[in-house]
Amino acid sequence: MRCMSCKYGKMQDSVTTYFTKLDYCYVIIENVPCLKCSQCGEEFLVASVAEKIDDILDSVERISSKIFILDYATAA
Numbered sequence: 001m002r003c004m005s006c007k008y009g010k011m012q013d014s015v016t017t018y019f020t021k022l023d024y025c026y027v028i029i030e031n032v033p034c035l036k037c038s039q040c041g042e043e044f045l046v047a048s049v050a051e052k053i054d055d056i057l058d059s060v061e062r063i064s065s066k067i068f069i070l071d072y073a074t075a076a
Helices: 047-062
Strands: 011-021 026-037 067-071
Touching: 026 047
Parallel strands: 026 067
Antiparallel strands: 011 026
16 A cells, blocks of 8 residues: 555554543553554554554543553553
């Protein structure tokens, strides 16, 4: 599959770190599966991973403190 961003690179399986700010805390999710472009380095999440991240964020929001650092494999 070609990169949707640069149109030249090939998308390869990889992992990334997902970071977001919620209303009352920051969340870092490590080792998130993604597709990464071999040319430009752009990262894309497949729909199933993005949906699982939404589920994780919903549960974190209910028990939030200031900072959460999670491993995707453990939280998913």
